[in-house]
Amino acid sequence: MSQAVPVEKLASLLKLSHDLGREDRGLAILGEGNTSCRLDADAFLVKASGFSLANLQESQVVGCRFGALLPLLKAGEVSDAEVEKALLDSRLDPTQPKPSVEAVFHAYLLSLPGIEVVGHTHPVAVNSILCAGDIHCWRFANERRFPDEIVCCGAKSVLVPYVDPGTLLAQKIRDETDRFLTAGNRPPRVILLQNHGFIALGATTGSVLAATLMAEKAARILVGATALGGSTALTPRNVARIDGRPDEHYRQRMLK
Numbered sequence: 001m002s003q004a005v006p007v008e009k010l011a012s013l014l015k016l017s018h019d020l021g022r023e024d025r026g027l028a029i030l031g032e033g034n035t036s037c038r039l040d041a042d043a044f045l046v047k048a049s050g051f052s053l054a055n056l057q058e059s060q061v062v063g064c065r066f067g068a069l070l071p072l073l074k075a076g077e078v079s080d081a082e083v084e085k086a087l088l089d090s091r092l093d094p095t096q097p098k099p100s101v102e103a104v105f106h107a108y109l110l111s112l113p114g115i116e117v118v119g120h121t122h123p124v125a126v127n128s129i130l131c132a133g134d135i136h137c138w139r140f141a142n143e144r145r146f147p148d149e150i151v152c153c154g155a156k157s158v159l160v161p162y163v164d165p166g167t168l169l170a171q172k173i174r175d176e177t178d179r180f181l182t183a184g185n186r187p188p189r190v191i192l193l194q195n196h197g198f199i200a201l202g203a204t205t206g207s208v209l210a211a212t213l214m215a216e217k218a219a220r221i222l223v224g225a226t227a228l229g230g231s232t233a234l235t236p237r238n239v240a241r242i243d244g245r246p247d248e249h250y251r252q253r254m255l256k
């Protein structure tokens with residue numbers, strides 16, 4: 001890693017990666033998942049392709065330029081060779097390994113206001129719901145069942161239908177997130193990818209870890225309540241009250 005990269009940003013990204021990769025948490029195994037953080041207006045750090053979150057090393061994190069990857073979101077269909085070239089060209093230091101193919105959606109999410117950190121995983125309980133069909137996915141994205149789910153994951157999540165991982169997925173994430181923002185929502189804390197996995201985004205590594213762990217817990221609770229005969233969601237009014245409460249804002253700050 002180049003000397004220009006702030007040591008504490010790299011250290012906190014590695015710590016988040018290790019926290020998300022812990023085998024006992026069931027969030028990501030082998031080479032699953034990836035993490036990123038913004039360096040400045042021009043560049044960000046992201047996990048390189050093929051490495052494991054659980055024991056990610058400094059040499060397996062790569063600095064990339066937003067300017068080399070964001071144009072892929074505007075292009076129509078992009079060939080695999082063009083994506084490969086853009087990924088390699090985006091590196092701040094060409095001796096570093098190739099960034100993950102999911103670096104394109106990391107670049108987009110890190111360009112949203114207030115977003116500094118992104119964590120993508122494939123959690124077991126969340127994916128149990130995301131592989132269970134449209135109605136279950138919609139309920140998990142749009143309903144909330146207990147106060148801490150709202151505090152950590154927001155009042156609603158973005159839901160993205162299944163598409164091929166890579167540029168197509170990055171474009172779909174951009175479209176659905178834009179729709180979410182246009183509907184008057186704040187930037188999401190959570191994005192759900194049907195038949196694929198989970199993305200948490202926030203201002204700090206702590207908020208990304210909290211959203212991931214709480215969403216996985218909420219997923220286990222939804223599956224458990226459904227097994228008992230059905231789950232009861234909080235009313236929109238109750239959700240709005242928690243979402244807007246000053247003491248909850250205080251707790252959200254504490255979570256950072």
Ligand SMILES: [Zn+2]
Nearest residue numbers: 033120196197
């Ligand atoms: Zn993935």
